[in-house]
Amino acid sequence: MALLEINNLNRSFGGLKAVNNVSFSVQPDTIKAVIGPNGAGKTTLFNLISGNLPADNGNILFNSTSITDLKPYQIAGLGISRTFQNIKLFPGMTALENVMIGRHVKSKAGFWAGMLNLPASRREEKSITENSLELLELLEIAPFAHIDVSNLAFGQQRAVEFARALASEPKLLLLDEPAAGLNIYETAEIARLITKIQKKGITILLVEHDMSLVMDISDEIVVLCFGEKIADDLPAEIQQNPEVIQIYLGDDNA
Amino acid sequence: MTRRNYIPIMLFITAVIGIQLITKFTGTNYYLTQLTMTAYYSLVIIGLCLVMGYAGQISLGHAGFFAIGGYTSAALTTCNLTSLFKNGNSLVKFLSSQGMLIKSQDLYGDPVLYVNPWLAAILAIMLTVAIAFLIGIPVLKLKGHYLAMATLGFGIIIFRIVLATEIFGEADGISEVPGFTLIPGVSVNGNFDNRIINYYIACGIVVIGIILLLNLINSRVGRALRAIHGAEDAANAMGINTSRYKLYTFVISAVFAAVAGIFLTHYNGGIGPSEAGIMKSIRYVAIVAIGGMANMWGALTMGVILNFMSLRGMFGSYDDAVFGAILIIIMLFAPEGLLRLAIWQKFFKKNDSAQ
CATH class of the missing domain: 3.40.50.300 (P-loop containing nucleotide triphosphate hydrolases)
Incomplete structure (x- = not known):
């Protein structure tokens, strides 16, 4: 099917x-x-x-x-997750934060949980962070985790966009x-990454x-x-x- | 609350206490009145900072929400329900039996029956939420100049409504608003002997407000808001319901403005149409801009300084002109806000990551 x-x-x-x-x-x-x-x-x-x-x-x-x-x-x-032809990352946010946004659909803390900083929301933040770091690792851009995406090279930005798209599983x-x-x-590097992603199912x-x-x-x-x-x-x-x-x-x- | 955020909050609380002690020892207690009012205005400003700096939207109608809060609670706590009670109005009887009404006497010893300020405040906030949703749903579909104009229009509508409605006192506004007894013995009112406690109530509310907002900014929602600000279509493609997030942020900041309006009205014992005026809305926007848009502490600091100077009459009759000029100058020379100017960074090299 x-x-x-x-x-x-x-x-x-x-x-x-x-x-x-x-x-x-x-x-x-x-x-x-x-x-x-x-x-x-x-x-x-x-x-x-x-x-x-x-x-x-x-x-x-x-x-x-x-x-x-x-x-x-x-x-x-x-x-369904996507990337854009002319890379659309979130400027002013780090590579890690960009990937964390990708995790949005897999997490649920809302306005109240956020304002009151509830324990559930803190736990969720922790798992979002861990998950996103793993993806940066998978796409071999972990060293750039805390760098503002606007300062990354084009190829690295593309990898961040991949990681962000993958974060939503x-x-x-x-x-x-x-x-x-x-x-x-x-x-060639991107081709390798794409097949690597496909092998993850x-x-x-x-x-x-x-x-x-x-x-x-x-x-x-x-x-x-x-x-x-x-x-x-x-x-x-x-x-x-x-x-x-x-x-x-x-x-x-x- | 992350550890990084504790320090500025502690500094703020220290400053609040420090200022009170200074006024005590220098015999300048009277400053506390303006400082209390300033604190309430700061509540509007940090709420607006969330909308402008973090969600990337603009509202030139926030004085409208302040007025909705202030006027609703003022109208409810000043209308005398005694005759309705005597005529056996069932709603008034019911409210009275639930302890929702307060009995007292006016200057001539006649009985006065008015709505409990707690109930009035809750109703005022509910009304604000309803109006913010009603306005926000269509208006937040707009962007940039169009959004600015639409919110400006909303502000003008509210201004004209309070100016033309009899129960809102038309051009005179509403006066003789009773105090707001938070807990027995602690009341928000303008009595001189309550000055110090009221100063702390106001600052306490600001501290709670800023903690809530800083938590929000550092949460999943705050991250989503920054994403919307940065690239809205990409945020949408990442599963963020961008219109809902913008709407909720708008409603939250409207509630902040309304709460400020409610408390300041009880503190001042009244509210006038100038609080709903366009110049007030522009002033709030100017202060958020001078504080650096996405900078809660910057907005709070500039809000305290400028509102205090304004309330002390330091700008004279040029009050509104000063805030207009500030807006122009900031947009031209320091779009990142006054606190982010390169000249300061020489002195505070490591302090650039202000939240």
Whole structure:
């Protein structure tokens, strides 16, 4: 049974069909990639899944329940976590604090518990901290725990964003261009981290430009072009697909 | 309360006691009156600091909430229910039988029956919470200038309502508000012989208020608020119900303002429409800005100094102009607040992590 199922999803901006009748599914414990040239609708698709944009029609099922009309925080609460193409960390907070925010959906101390500093809330804070430190350890950025994220290098910021997304113990992790802005060494590093995360039993859906990364780590690939799905197959098949080759390398007859 | 927060609280309590002792030995007891009033205004300021500095929202209508608290409790404790009681009004009879009403006599010896200040205060806070929710739900969908204008509009509405309503005394306000007996023998009122105890009551409430807020800031909720301030869409994607958090913060700070209004009204024995005025709201915002926005102690310190100077009449007729000027100057030259200016950091190099 698919973990994520997208059925006939549509979203237009004015006259532009950014996502046009797209359907596909993501199987549990796999890495699925969405590729396509610039403007293919990849990020729009992501924003539809995470609830940042409402869909015009179509539906999205997560664990067989519809999440189509839910708000981003509700979707996060169900176990879908995401990163952003242009890294969105919380400035002025340390790497540790950023990851602790990711733990929000797994903790519950509210306004009263906070104001009165109840013992339960203190215990919870302690476990949030421990948990977040473990994640920093997993992503090999523990030495930067107490540094303001604005002062970290780009690759390190990306790792903090991964850790933050993982802190909510998601079932599905959405990675929006995880290799954007990284050099080849950093990209290889990110690829290693992504497979490390997948081995922890987390399903991953990623959008990516970097072909080498996608071909290396993905189990399945969806190709979008001008908002439409043109292929959904294994990496080896995608590499042989004439339509895909035409999109990426151009038309022989052109 | 983390250990780091104990020290400033101890310093604050020491300063409170120190100031009282100084006024005692220098025979300047009369300063305590303005200091008590200042303490109540500080309550509004630390509440607003939570909204502005930590949740990243703005309210130019906080004098409105102060007025809702003050006017509600003033109206309830000054309306004479004697005739209703004599006519056998069942609600008044019931309240009286529950000890919710207080009997006394006016200057001419006629009987007066009014609502117990405790009940009045609770009703005032409930009304504030209701109005804060009602205003907050639509208004907090706005951002930046639009939010500022909407809250400004709310402040103006409250100002005009108190100015035009007979039971709120119109332009005269409400006077002869009775004292608020907290426990037998301890009463919030303006009697000279109660000056010292009232000073400590006011400062005690401020200490409780700031402890609650510092706890909140250092909790899971406080972290979520800072996240909302930093990147709202990312906070939302992390599972934080951003609109609810902003709303609750707004309501909490409205309650702080209302509590200040309730106590100050009993202390002063009255309240006038100027307390609901726009200039009061701007003053609160200016003080939070000069204190450094996300800096509770900065806001409290600047609030105490500036409100005290203002209440002592040091700014003369230019009172409101001074606060307007402060706001402009701070925004231009010290957006991080006066206490974070580079010049001070030379002296307090290690003290930069002020909470």
